[in-house]
Amino acid sequence: MIQNLYKDSLLFPDRNLSIHRSMSGSAKKPRTDNMSVRKIGTHNGTFHCDEVLACFFLRQLPEYKNAEIVRTRDPAKLAECDIVVDVGGKFDPKTHRYDHHQRTFSESYHSLCPEKPWVTKLSSAGLVYLHFGRRLLSQLTQLKEDDQQLEVLYDKEVDAVDNGISQSEGEARYSVSTTLSSRVGYLNPRWNSKSQDTEEGFKKALALVGEEFLDRLDFYKSSWLPARAVVQEAVKQRHKVDPSGEVMMFSQGGCPWKEHLFALEKELQVETPIKFILYPDQNGHWRIQCVPAGLNTFQNRVSLLEEWRGIRDEALSELSGIKECIFVHAAGFIGGNKTQEGALEMARRTLQAFAQCTAANGKS
Known part of the structure; x- marks a missing residue:
């Protein structure tokens, strides 16, 4: 079933999701000059919407579309990766390291791009989007990077949830258990499952966040943006x-x-x-x-x-x-x-x- 899902999916152009299982005990050899497959590093074990979405974003870019996703916490294996998200304890765009868990990290969209107003502390998905977002949207929509429409940003809820920021002060009157973050979390093995292997769930999560992101992007481009002109004319004619x-x-x-x-x-x-x-x-x-x-x-x-x-x-x-x-x-x-x-x-x-x-x- 999973193989058929990825075989027919438009989310992964290479049609094969390559996952490195760090727990298998068979570490892959370092990449040589004759090997062109790039590596995206992230942590193994329980996965969250944050790093899953970051990996999906990267795999939509030409240089990473066939990338192997290496799930590990081994520093030596992460050092072999071309880009690392949500693990490694380092944020350094020059070396493509995008972790946000370090004690000293407090970056927001506003702190990194002062012209933007958003002050929620960024997760790895937010960091990847900030540094690659325009290219990502251009790749997916065929719009030029300097097109005003590319100012449309994806929902910042992922950043708030992953960084433990509550939506309301005090205790909320009710909880929502069907958010994207929640649905990704449900794909992890249950606490009492015989198998605690997270690899198949991670694959499903990639497909889930990818489909949802592309659906929202299509809505913003095809419906939300054209609506602005309609609303503007109605305001003028009121x-x-x-x-x-x-x-x-x-x-x-x-x-x-x-x-x-x-x-x-x-x-x-x-x-x-x-x-x-x-x-x-x-x-x-x-x-x-x-x-x-x-x-x-x-x-x-x-x-x-x-x-x-x-x-x-x-x-x-x-x-x-x-x-x-x-x-x-x-x-x-x-x-x-x-x-x-x-x-x-x-x-x-x-x-x-x-x-x-x-x-x-x-x-x-």
Whole structure:
């Protein structure tokens, strides 16, 4: 099954994943001038998303696409490798050593590239991405290295998880056990398994992180980046939708707008934040969606009226005085109307009530 997975996989062009098993007792001979196969070194034993992703990144580059992955902690064997990640106790780009476990290591994207704002301490995957990222993306997307689109960065979650950085202060209200890091971890042998061999799991992990990274990269290139122009035009046209400038409209649903909207509001110096997004759904009806207060929060800048929440259809139309209502979610973040005019009126009524409430609170 594993052989078939790699035979047909586009993630590994050489179609053969060469893994050196340091525990086998048969160390390979040092590479001679007649041997062109390069070596990527990383640690053996339990593997994590960090070094697996770093190895995948490197194998997408022409010089490492056929590289042998040497999994060992033996300094002599690591010294034979062309590049070493997540082991060895050394960070030195000049000699291609990318470990982050040493006590003195505290590098972040910002410390190594001051023009970048990210301050999370980097893992080996982050270090490899920082030094090879532009070439990696150029290789995979066929875009030129100086193309602005190559500024799209992969999710920094891998760095935070591997360096033990919590997502929240204190105890989290719930845990997510299906993250990429978690799914890679599940491929390690269970504590009570008869075999503690990690090599087959490492191969599966390479395929897993590779498929997920390429899928996300394709999304960013083919969907997320083109959406920016759509969102930018909608921001510019918002006063034609409603004079307040607080309602934005798309002619088609499904556009990934949130990240672009927050960025464009800053770039275009939008003084009054946009509160609602209108767009048609797959049934030809219209949705009204609240703009969240931030990218990682369920709080809205303005939520739909509390008395509408959880009410549907004719009952909602009678309550609101707006024809053709379909629903308002119980959490107040989204609603629906059969017509564009009806959805817009839902936004206007909510904005009016919000303005009145704000004015009343200001007087008290």
